[in-house]
Amino acid sequence: MKRSDVMTQGPERAPHRSLMKALGWTDKEINMPMIGIVSGYNEIIPGHVQLNRIVDAVKAGVREAGGNPVTFPVIGVCDGIAMGHTGMKYSLASRELIADSIEVMATAHPFDALVLVPNCDKIVPGMLMAALRLNLPTIVVSGGAMLAGHLPGGDKRGMSLSSMFEAVGKHAAGKMNDEELLQWENSVCPSCGSCSGMYTANSMNCLCEAIGAALPGNGTIPCVYSARERLAKESGYKIMELLEKNIRIRDIMTPDAFENALKVDMALGCSTNTMLHLPALAHEAGFKIDIFKANEISAQVPNLCHLAPAGKDHIEDLNLAGGVMAVMKELDKKNLLKRDLMTVTCHPISDSFDKAHNWDNEVIRPIDNPYSATGGIAVLRGNLAPDGAVVKRSAVAPEMLEHTGKAKVYNSEEEAIAAIFSGKIVSGDVVVIRYEGPKGGPGMREMLSPTSAIAGMGLDKEVALITDGRFSGATRGASIGHVSPEAALGGTIALVESGDEIHIDINNGVLELLVSDEVLEERRKNLKPHQPKINSGYLARYAQRVTSANMGAIFKEN
Structure with missing residues (x-):
């Protein structure tokens, strides 16, 4: 029996089916597995304005694999736009609203599985918190990172949102004039997507890979690349396989998987906000993370990446270098990771990182030549x-x-x-x-x-x-x-x-x-x-x- 059968099957559910037919659904669609697609689309967050494209690709994959995709929205706050005024007080607080609203929607309309389509900051953990409460087959596919910005004739290393905020300080100190500030303003954020450094959004999207909740590439494929749409379609196919095999999100996001994620966090040099979100996710999964465990892990795990704002590299550079799986392969050389943990690929995590290759030893330092012997946090x-x-x-x-x-x-x-x-x-x-x-x-x-x-x-x-x-x-x-x-x-x-x-x-x-x-x-x-x-x-x-x-x-x- 499918979870959705409680609202679709039997004579007593004829009124329910009549409402579904008002949506234009056929009897065949009503009887298919019903896949809830949680969309973070809105028109104020640069990382979310393109999510309809990702949702459409997920829906195509779900339909091709025999499911009935049903999209519903959640709110989202752009931390960059909310920064520095009262609006920022609502950013972290929105995480609980997002989680609660998904719990409401997916319980009132009992979907058989969920595909989470977030991108930025609190939206990623908010969606995952709800998924862990509900414990359904679930997969994450984010919207992808923004490309780095470049000034005409400027440094070819690229710029990111942090460069823009620092430009305000330069301007205030008299080190930059109005014309230069405007030129930066016009150049720093050249495309849609989550801001191009290892900030909170990209940190969480990368850790979704490391913890096994997303397919390889989720954290690093840039928003504007066609590979992002292909990843979304593959996620649509994969959610149907997860449903068929009854692999649920708590089967994947186990204490051992969280430990793997913390180790990747240290190697990547992720945002300190992961120290808020990982304990919150663990709580929803039914166990606790002591934040001081980060020091224990940091002592074991070297820092392999210096992505903006810590260094010159950006998410697109990490993607070209081999991505999160290449980082995990480096860590595995010192036996730092649990290899046999189930993921949304329906295979152990080691199957994914064993295939990876580190193409750039400066973007991803080899395990024997790290940026530092201890982790990033x-x-x-x-x-x-x-x-x-x-x-x-x-x-x-x-x-x-x-x-x-x-x-x-x-x-x-x-x-x-x-x-x-x-x-x-x-x-x-x-x-x-x-x-x-x-x-x-x-x-x-x-x-x-x-x-x-x-x-x-x-x-x-x-x-x-x-x-x-x-x-x-x-x-x-x-x-x-x-x-x-x-x-x-x-x-x-x-x-x-x-x-x-x-x-x-x-x-x-x-x-x-x-x-x-x-x-x-x-x-x-x-x-x-x-x-x-x-x-x-x-x-x-x-x-x-x-x-x-x-x-x-x-x-x-x-």
Whole structure:
């Protein structure tokens, strides 16, 4: 019996079938397996504006393989367009809405299987969270990455969205005039697709391959390539095979598969936002990931790629070099991966990476010649972050891996940006931005604007930023986010005062406020409860339910 039979079979379902016939469906289509295709299409996200093309290719594959494809939409926020204003408070919060809406749709209309068609940031994990709740045969096929931008007569290495945000800092510092800024604005984002560096969207799309939830190529084939449509058709064929063999998403996304994904995360130098999304996905799969496991894995797994913003390469370069499977093949040379894990190919993951080839030893360093012996992400701990804080170590300049400086404290992103642009931040400072966590924001904004301004002004090798909010995957420098407990929960970050010294030791996982316990206790007595700037609507409800960043900013169970 198919799952969809409960709404299509028997005399008592004649009213249901009559509504389906109003859709133009034939009896044959009504009796076919019903495949829900979850589309992230909208006309505001450059990574999603082309998703109808991917959906159409998936539908063609499903029909050819004997299924009835049924498309339904979900919302999506463009993090780049939402950046630096109130809209960013809704980005992470949208992940839970996406998951809930898919659960509603796929339960009210019991589909037999799901094809997830996302591309950007929170949409990928939001879709997967719902799929893990429902535990149906499921496959992910994303929309693909944007091509790198190029200036006429400029550097042939290419540019990405982070270049544009840093240009704003250069402009503010008088290093770029209005005409140059406009030329960059016209050149940085040359095509649709998810932004061209190893930012959050591409990180999650690559990890979908590594964890076995997507076919090889999902994370790296550029949006505008015809190979992306072929991949979508193949995904349509494959979902019917997954359904026939009853291979469900929880059969694929197991604890061992998550460990493989974390190792690939370290090798690629993925966005720190993976440290929010992987724990949230594991929670939906029925187990827990301790974010400090990232340090254990980082100690084993070298960093093999320096993709933008950490380096000069972009997703299209990773694709030409052999993609995610080539990275996994390098890791397998040191027996770092579990080989026999089931994937949406209906074969073990090793079948895919054994066939891969590393075509470019600079884009994907050989395992014996890595960029660094340790992985791309580090989780720090100390009295300033007893429950952890996260940094993209692979994007930190060597001279900032250990740093002690005086704090300059701001209670919002806007205050910090104003201070940066007015020249109040100087070499050696540690900028602290608080009350931007999941509950305190509410919504845990990304801080790409301040980090990019500092980089654009040439201070990224001299200034650190610390926040209970988070950083975009496009961020580089000593940018430490996810400080837990957050300020709104009375975490130590709420007690920091300008002039306090903060010690950062990324290699040893240390984040310490150099203030005595006695002084901190005295400050705590005078700490006033935080009043969020938004206290109505969805974000008010979100703030009541959301947990700390170290738990993945999931909702409380009760």
